[in-house]
Amino acid sequence: MIRSDSLSTWTKPTLTLFCGLPGSGKSTLAARLETEGRGVRLSADQWQAALGVGHADTDFHERLQGVLYRHALALLRRGVDVILEDGLWMREERTEKFADARSCSARIELHVFDVDHETLWERLRLRNEQAEPASYPMTQDELRWACTVFQPPSAQELSEVDSYTVHNGGLP
Structure with missing residues (x-):
């Protein structure tokens, strides 16, 4: 826990998580939350691109996700809010993240993306055309x-x- 002001008010750090398929708006929202000062954003896709490692190296990606996740937990233990940009497609992934956040005395904010297949594919098709380094084709x-x-x-x-918010396709 960290001290938030001189009146000895203590606040818990927040772990912001995302649950959604590719193209649903997770990265867009994570970047916006970071810009708003809502936490340190950790994105394996962004880091992998910055390190110049291609998308085909899935082993590297998985190792990097583990390293960034351990870093996220260390930040939470030090009272820093974290925006962990990952899709959390599987129940067991979410269960692990929830338990670890609680072990760090953190709050959990979950963003769930419920976007139809046609919208997802259209966004991914456009993203593929733009070929940005951090975007898996x-x-x-x-x-x-x-x-x-x-x-x-x-x-x-x-x-x-x-807290949780369900997003139904409003994010580009």
């Missing part, structure tokens, strides 16, 4: 696969966080 077949493995959060999961 996803195919329509990969998006279909992602849709089959994605597990939306349950009502129970939503009850375990301090």
